Amino acid sequence: MTGPDDEPAGSEEGGPLVAIREVVAGYGGDPVLDGVSLSVERGEFVGLVGPNGAGKTTLLQTINGVRDPDSGQVLVDGASVDDLSSKAASRRVATVPQDTTVAFEFPVEDVVEMGRTPHRGRFGGDPDARDAVERALERTDTARFRARSVGSLSGGERQRVVLARALAQATPVLVLDEPTASLDVNHQVRTLELVRESTRGGKAALAAIHDLDLAARFCDRLVVLADGEVRAVGPPEEVLTGERVAAVFDTPAAVVPSPVTGAPTVTPLPDPTTESAADLCVHVAGSGTTAARTIATLAAAGATVTVGVVPTDGLAASVAREHGIDPVEASPFAPVDAATEAAARDSLAAADVAVVAGALPPSLHALVRDHDAVVRVTDDRAGQSGHDDEVGNPTAFSTEDATGTAGEFSPDSRATPETVVETVERVTTAPVAADD
Amino acid sequence: MGTGTGTGSGTATDAGTGTGTGTDAGTGTGTGTDAGTGTDADAAESDTETPGARPANRRSATARALAWSTGLSVVLVAVVLASAAIGPVSLSLPVVAKASLNAVALPTGVTLASTSVGLGGATATVPVPDLTYTSLFAFPVDSTAETIVRSVRLPRIALAVVVGVALASAGTVMQGFFRNPMADPSIVGVSSGAAVGAVATIALSLSIPFGVQGAAFAGALVTAFAVYLIATEDGRTPVATLLLAGVAVQTFLGAVVSYLLLQAGESVEQALYWLMGRLHTATWGQVEATLPVAVVCLVVLLAYARDLNVLLLGEEDAHTLGIEVERTKRILLAVSSIVTAAAVAVAGVVGFVGLVVPHMLRLVVGPDHRVLLPTSAIAGGAFLVATDTLARAGPAELPVGIVTAAVGAPFFLYLLVTREVHSL
Numbered sequence: 001m002t003g004p005d006d007e008p009a010g011s012e013e014g015g016p017l018v019a020i021r022e023v024v025a026g027y028g029g030d031p032v033l034d035g036v037s038l039s040v041e042r043g044e045f046v047g048l049v050g051p052n053g054a055g056k057t058t059l060l061q062t063i064n065g066v067r068d069p070d071s072g073q074v075l076v077d078g079a080s081v082d083d084l085s086s087k088a089a090s091r092r093v094a095t096v097p098q099d100t101t102v103a104f105e106f107p108v109e110d111v112v113e114m115g116r117t118p119h120r121g122r123f124g125g126d127p128d129a130r131d132a133v134e135r136a137l138e139r140t141d142t143a144r145f146r147a148r149s150v151g152s153l154s155g156g157e158r159q160r161v162v163l164a165r166a167l168a169q170a171t172p173v174l175v176l177d178e179p180t181a182s183l184d185v186n187h188q189v190r191t192l193e194l195v196r197e198s199t200r201g202g203k204a205a206l207a208a209i210h211d212l213d214l215a216a217r218f219c220d221r222l223v224v225l226a227d228g229e230v231r232a233v234g235p236p237e238e239v240l241t242g243e244r245v246a247a248v249f250d251t252p253a254a255v256v257p258s259p260v261t262g263a264p265t266v267t268p269l270p271d272p273t274t275e276s277a278a279d280l281c282v283h284v285a286g287s288g289t290t291a292a293r294t295i296a297t298l299a300a301a302g303a304t305v306t307v308g309v310v311p312t313d314g315l316a317a318s319v320a321r322e323h324g325i326d327p328v329e330a331s332p333f334a335p336v337d338a339a340t341e342a343a344a345r346d347s348l349a350a351a352d353v354a355v356v357a358g359a360l361p362p363s364l365h366a367l368v369r370d371h372d373a374v375v376r377v378t379d380d381r382a383g384q385s386g387h388d389d390e391v392g393n394p395t396a397f398s399t400e401d402a403t404g405t406a407g408e409f410s411p412d413s414r415a416t417p418e419t420v421v422e423t424v425e426r427v428t429t430a431p432v433a434a435d436d
Numbered sequence: 437m438g439t440g441t442g443t444g445s446g447t448a449t450d451a452g453t454g455t456g457t458g459t460d461a462g463t464g465t466g467t468g469t470d471a472g473t474g475t476d477a478d479a480a481e482s483d484t485e486t487p488g489a490r491p492a493n494r495r496s497a498t499a500r501a502l503a504w505s506t507g508l509s510v511v512l513v514a515v516v517l518a519s520a521a522i523g524p525v526s527l528s529l530p531v532v533a534k535a536s537l538n539a540v541a542l543p544t545g546v547t548l549a550s551t552s553v554g555l556g557g558a559t560a561t562v563p564v565p566d567l568t569y570t571s572l573f574a575f576p577v578d579s580t581a582e583t584i585v586r587s588v589r590l591p592r593i594a595l596a597v598v599v600g601v602a603l604a605s606a607g608t609v610m611q612g613f614f615r616n617p618m619a620d621p622s623i624v625g626v627s628s629g630a631a632v633g634a635v636a637t638i639a640l641s642l643s644i645p646f647g648v649q650g651a652a653f654a655g656a657l658v659t660a661f662a663v664y665l666i667a668t669e670d671g672r673t674p675v676a677t678l679l680l681a682g683v684a685v686q687t688f689l690g691a692v693v694s695y696l697l698l699q700a701g702e703s704v705e706q707a708l709y710w711l712m713g714r715l716h717t718a719t720w721g722q723v724e725a726t727l728p729v730a731v732v733c734l735v736v737l738l739a740y741a742r743d744l745n746v747l748l749l750g751e752e753d754a755h756t757l758g759i760e761v762e763r764t765k766r767i768l769l770a771v772s773s774i775v776t777a778a779a780v781a782v783a784g785v786v787g788f789v790g791l792v793v794p795h796m797l798r799l800v801v802g803p804d805h806r807v808l809l810p811t812s813a814i815a816g817g818a819f820l821v822a823t824d825t826l827a828r829a830g831p832a833e834l835p836v837g838i839v840t841a842a843v844g845a846p847f848f849l850y851l852l853v854t855r856e857v858h859s860l
Binding site: 061064066085086089094095105110114115118122123 | 743748755757759803
């Protein structure tokens with residue numbers, strides 16, 4: 001082998017590189033994993049998600065051989081990890097552990113070189129060591145502090161050093177336990193890109209990742225693990241649904257495609273049991289993230305939500321669908337036609353409260369204003385002008401002139417996406433007196 | 437006999453370069469004044485040279501180990517010669533050097549001699565290898581001086597070197613093994629076990645094979661093995677359990693030793709001297725018995741230096757890096773217990789060498805066992821020779837254990853209040 005990932009050791013015959021079959025494992029008689037089956041193919045980056053205590057770390061430990069399963073089998077490249085010597089197992093599986101503290105003060109380069117341990121005889125050398133170490137240092141962007149002591153590095157730098165160690169190990173399988181836990185945004189993305197890139201060279205990677213958005217963005221498949229069982233396996237967009245996230249993580253969540261990457265993004269929502277608008281029927285009109293968050297919050301609070309008019313295929317529309325609401329949509333760049341307006345009017349008439357969230361076409365604005373109870377939602381976080389509300393949609397859904405419309409809403413009926421539920425409730429219990 | 441002097445004779449000529457190299461490697465800024473050493477060692481490690489891939493200011497561990505070991509060997513030789521010159525009869529250094537070189541001999545033949553060994557009432561005849569030696573040098577030296585150096589001072593110095601090497605290397609391994617800079621070679625009860633064996637033999641006037649030393653050696657190994665068994669469950673030996681079991685067993689054996697001392701009667705003084713650690717009864721025979729054990733154990737431990745480094749990352753990490761953790765721990769524990777037992781059996785409980793010397797060296801050369809282990813071993817030899825010289829130079833001779841503790845404890849406290857307390 002000459003490189004850390006170009007030529008992974010092992011045969012090239014078919015079959016998954018990692019095959020986990022009915023694995024039961026745990027501490028004493030208490031199984032943490034209860035019959036887990038899973039496979040990871042060559043060239044695949046699989047993300048392991050699930051709540052704390054789901055058994056993610058234990059599962060990874062059965063793959064790298066730290067923990068022997070109580071029953072079941074873990075095959076790596078066709079051989080049972082159980083039967084392999086520590087050295088043979090370490091030539092197949094490299095591990096990036098969760099805890100990266102190093103007790104004694106080794107220079108970075110020496111720590112990375114320890115990744116070559118399984119390739120080295122007790123008295124023999126390792127001719128590939130230097131190449132592998134150099135490449136690993138470069139790829140993880142750690143070469144510049146190669147001579148520094150590991151103890152003097154920050155947590156994020158140390159994590160990259162440990163990743164470099166795993167890359168220098170030049171194994172066909174890479175197992176990572178929270179590789180991005182202590183990294184900044186830049187290095188989170190770079191680390192996962194690096195792992196994904198390695199898998200494109202033929203490696204198989206399995207990573208426990210807490211950040212669902214990152215997992216969805218970088219992994220080819222996600223495995224949802226909860227209570228020691230696999231709850232779902234598949235591409236991120238299939239696995240990550242609001243319902244499943246709610247069930248597994250025990251919190252309601254909105255899952256919508258990221259406007260930037262297209263990967264599902266998960267937003268946990270307030271617990272519906274603490275806020276209730278169950279008996280309310282609310283109509284939301286608007287656009288952009290403000291509308292999306294308002295819809296999600298209201299739906300999570302249990303209100304019956306109708307939506308319209310929102311831009312076709314925009315964020316608000318997709319969030320509405322995510323919550324089982326059929327939105328009234330209009331093409332962002334065209335004037336709102338009569339049929340659409342009528343549909344919106346019907347919904348409005350049926351609603352107890354009308355909510356305007358974000359920018360709205362002027363024609364609809366008049367429509368909404370006629371409603372008895374109107375709540376205006378603005379997103380304080382969305383920026384000073386509100387122009388970023390709806391990217392690429394400057395005409396039809398133009399942001400109203402702030403001074404022109406602000407006066408139309410009493411201070412009582414203004415809200416942010418976070419406070420919309422209580423504002424809606426307040427408006428319905430004590431309707432705002434009509435000034436006109 | 438006397439590896440110290442043997443090594444010294446080879447390296448004494450390049451004393452200047454040796455020391456220079458040592459300093460360079462220590463600060464990590466070696467700028468290639470002796471690049472030859474570095475390249476040679478690199479090649480020996482069979483790392484292929486990649487042009488420009490490695491900054492020039494980083495040397496391979498082998499090169500650093502070689503440089504430091506050479507430098508420290510020079511120090512060791514200097515300490516040995518100085519020690520041999522000091523005593524009731526003052527001798528000049530050239531005389532001492534010549535007499536010492538005359539003492540350097542290689543074993544050239546082995547015959548089996550019979551020794552009768554008594555156990556209880558029965559006696560048995562046991563074959564014991566008897567080596568014949570050939571001297572390498574024959575400098576003309578005044579015969580009185582030669583007798584003083586060869587028969588009185590050198591056996592003691594040689595034994596100090598061997599015991600110091602043994603304790604310091606075992607201490608280095610234990611500190612790495614327990615991932616705890618405060619561990620020492622007797623942490624698993626080796627010294628306490630040896631003490632029980634020795635004091636029981638002295639106090640109860642037992643007659644057993646190989647006398648006090650045999651009893652001490654056996655007591656040490658039995659105790660270490662017992663502690664290991666207590667701490668082992670399902671084939672796994674957690675180091676925390678091992679540490680606690682060692683402390684508990686040491687406490688218990690301390691009580692046994694105290695009780696035995698009460699029963700010792702007139703032999704209590706002899707027992708106390710043994711407990712304090714002393715070298716004044718040193719003979720060439722003891723050197724012959726302990727030197728091979730120390731050399732073999734040190735070689736085995738050196739072969740595991742890289743594994744020890746990886747173990748410092750934690751056992752789980754070590755496992756994922758291809759170390760058979762439990763097996764490696766067993767080997768390291770067994771070998772360092774044997775080497776400690778051999779040292780303690782001939783010298784008694786000499787404290788602090790195994791604790792302080794690895795510590796000092798770690799501060800200077802860093803945690804890499806490929807460098808730390810050989811340098812600690814040599815420095816341990818030099819340290820014990822120096823402290824033993826101090827012990828016998830005064831008006832009344834002291835047990836060396838008192839001196840090592842008197843020097844070591846303040847240093848230990850110094851470490852505690854300055855830097856190390858933060859990094860435990």
